Amino acid sequence: QQLYLQRRITSEASIGKILFANGHKLAANRGLTAAGGPELVEKRNELLRDFKELSRRLDRIRLMTLSDDPGR
Structure with a gap:
């Protein structure tokens, strides 16, 4: 919500996309995506x-x- 309020994203639906992308990066960094x-x-x-x-x-x-x- 903070990103939305700061106008860094254009819709609240984008929050899910950001969270998913960050979660995937974390899993990849831990070697969990292979x-x-x-x-x-x-x-x-x-x-x-x-x-x-x-x-x-x-x-x-x-x-x-x-x-x-x-x-x-």
């Missing part, structure tokens, strides 16, 4: 777990922020 066996699958699953944990933490921070805001 074909591979069970070891590579486990590394991909580890990245997925990391993303889920990050999402959980961000949700918790958001909820804490909302509960601390007397205007809400």
Whole structure:
């Protein structure tokens, strides 16, 4: 949303494209985009777990922020 507000992107739909591109770059930098066996699958699953944990933490921070805001 910040990129949209800064007019660095023209629509909010572009946010998904940017997030996907950045996620793909991260996976490529970790060597997770090539074909591979069970070891590579486990590394991909580890990245997925990391993303889920990050999402959980961000949700918790958001909820804490909302509960601390007397205007809400």
